[in-house]
Amino acid sequence: MDWNSRGLAWLFLHVIFRSCFGLTSIDAILDNTIKRIPTQNVTRPLNVRLGFYLEHIGNFKSAEMSFDVDMYAYMSWRDHRLRHKKADPVLVNDHDIRKKLWLPDLYFANAKEAKVHEVTSPNFNMFIERDGTIAYSCRFTMSISCNLKLQNYPMDVQMCGIRILSYAYIAKQMNVEWFDAAPIRANPDIQLPEFEITNITAKYCKGDYRYAVTNEGFKYDNFSCLVGKIYLSRNMGYNLIQSYIPTGLIVVISWVSFWIDRRAVPARVTLSFTTLVSLTTLGNGLRYGLPMVDYAKAIDLWYGACMIFVFLALLEFAMVNSIMRKSAKYEQMAKNMAASKEPEKSEQDGNWNRRTMRNFVKRKSIAPPNGSPAKGEKRSKSITPKSPDASRKRYDSSELDELREDELEISDDDAKMWTKAVQRESPNHLTGLLVEPKEKDEQSKDAQNAHAVNRSVAEQAYATMSATFSRRAFHLDQTCRYLFPGTFLIFALVYWIYFLYHQKYAAMEEQLRD
Incomplete structure (x- = not known):
């Protein structure tokens, strides 16, 4: 056997050995x-x-x-x-x-x-x-x-x-x-x-x-x-652009109502309700895609505060409108009082003249020849007021009380203001108008003028109350122009400092310690 044949034989045996005893696959x-x-x-x-x-x-x-x-x-x-x-x-x-x-x-x-x-x-x-x-x-x-x-x-x-x-x-x-x-x-x-x-x-x-x-x-x-x-x-970028800035701008827009004239009711109503509806619609979008958890989130607190500010702006308008309605009411009553004062005075003067003439004719027809007082004259003297209290009582019940109850139309809430306004316009109207007359003619003249003078006082008092209510509404608007922005700014600072820094980094430190 030559060397080539031996080499092939050894190679064949090696392959067989590796296949049988070696783990090759x-x-x-x-x-x-x-x-x-x-x-x-x-x-x-x-x-x-x-x-x-x-x-x-x-x-x-x-x-x-x-x-x-x-x-x-x-x-x-x-x-x-x-x-x-x-x-x-x-x-x-x-x-x-x-x-x-x-x-x-x-x-x-x-x-x-x-x-x-x-x-x-x-x-x-x-x-x-x-x-x-x-x-x-x-x-x-x-x-x-x-x-x-x-x-x-x-x-x-x-x-x-x-x-x-x-x-x-x-x-x-x-x-x-x-x-x-x-x-x-x-x-x-x-x-x-x-x-x-x-x-x-x-x-x-x-x-x-x-x-x-x-x-x-x-x-x-x-x-x-x-x-x-x-x-x-x-x-924060997405929520800042989509949530915080729009809601904040809606709150700012609601403050424009404070600069609109307090008598422009349609404009202020439209602005107030538009901002409220817009904020409600935007708030529904804020909750979209979030789980319905049983606790308030930070964005819920912000949205709730914005809703409160817008609602308070609407409530402020309601208060201003109520005050201005009272102002308009008393302004109209002052005009009505001024318009009815002169015709009523003329009518009272005519009635007094006719009553005086009838009394004069009656006394002349029944006077005795000797000039002694007649029976009818005695009766006339008996009904003449003898004391100041009697005359005051008569005028209080017939003239002043009738005017106050039937024509003044003062509500219980405004009674104190009415009293102050009347006292400011005519401090002596309760005493100066009801002094006991010395003579019968003077008494009748004072009686006929009492109603007209009281209407003058009422006219001025109505005008004073109208101006007072108007100034009150203006001062309320003026105060809210600074109160609302200042309060909202303080809230925003506290909100962002608390959540953006304290809460966020405190939560990060707590979780990193786990």
């Missing part, structure tokens, strides 16, 4: 394993390492309290049954082969939906080292539930966690831990329209659960529980 590796946990018959648990790479975060749904995440999961564990002698790691990327291998049964506790990417092929790979250490990676997209705390919305800081546990194996059987170095990483190009990622941490959580539940009882033990915490800070 994945099929040969699979012959040494079955689909069960590698440490099933060992007292110590299987250690599984875990890590994430967040490719994309988005689609935050505040109403549903959820967000979507596209991520890669990295897992590593050791399966002594998959040891081999190849120099390089064995790559497994066939779905059928993966089904034959044991994989950690990890699940995401707060995931609503999840799907594995399979375009253009199943997105996973598995590398098996010589000592049986496995590096497994896969890609999937999930919808994660996140319990939002919206007390400080839209200046809130949120923490959304991704919780991972073992479904079947307790911690004594399979212990899941984070990778030591950078267990959670994120794509630096992630840009969220509403939030800004401030921090990402890898933490552990409590995994005490019941399992093996039957009608007779259950078991209770600890499962490995990991949580990846994503801290988010909400951006």
Whole structure:
């Protein structure tokens, strides 16, 4: 046999030996394993390492309290049954082969939906080292539930966690831990329209659960529980432009009512109701897309304050309008009193002249020849007022009280103001008009003039009350021109300082300490 034949023979034997005794293919590796946990018959648990790479975060749904995440999961564990002698790691990327291998049964506790990417092929790979250490990676997209705390919305800081546990194996059987170095990483190009990622941490959580539940009882033990915490800070730009600035401008527009003439009722009514309706419509849009929580949010406080300011502006207009209606009422009464004063005085003068003439003729016809007083004359003297009290009582009941009750039309609320106005216009009207006359002719003349003079006093008092109410409405408008902007400015400063600085950074510090 020549040397060439010997070489071929040795090569053939080497190939046969490697094929029979060497693990040169994945099929040969699979012959040494079955689909069960590698440490099933060992007292110590299987250690599984875990890590994430967040490719994309988005689609935050505040109403549903959820967000979507596209991520890669990295897992590593050791399966002594998959040891081999190849120099390089064995790559497994066939779905059928993966089904034959044991994989950690990890699940995401707060995931609503999840799907594995399979375009253009199943997105996973598995590398098996010589000592049986496995590096497994896969890609999937999930919808994660996140319990939002919206007390400080839209200046809130949120923490959304991704919780991972073992479904079947307790911690004594399979212990899941984070990778030591950078267990959670994120794509630096992630840009969220509403939030800004401030921090990402890898933490552990409590995994005490019941399992093996039957009608007779259950078991209770600890499962490995990991949580990846994503801290988010909400951006203010959108809400500032869409919510705060429009509502603030509506409040400012409502103040224009204070500069409109207090007699221009249609203009002020239109402005007040328009601002109120506009703010109500805008407020309905503010609550759109937010969950119906049972507590007030920061934006609700702002909206409520704006609504109060607009409503108070409307209430101020109602007060001014009520005051101006009283002013117009007494102004018209003063005009009516002035118009009726002169004709009534002329009519009273005619009645007095006719009554005086009849009395004169009567006395002449019954006078006795000797000039002694007649019986009728005595009767006439007997009805002549003898005391000042009698004359005052007569005029009070016949003239002044009749004018006040039937013609003055003074409400109970304005009685004090009426009294002050009358005293200011005619301080002596109660005494100067009701002095006992010395003679009968003077008494009759005073009686006929009492009504006319009282109407003059009433006319001036009405005019005074009208001017007083008008000035009161003007002063109310003038005060509100400075009171409303000043109060709103103070509220805005306190609001923004409290929520934008104190609450926001206090919440961030509290969450970062977790």
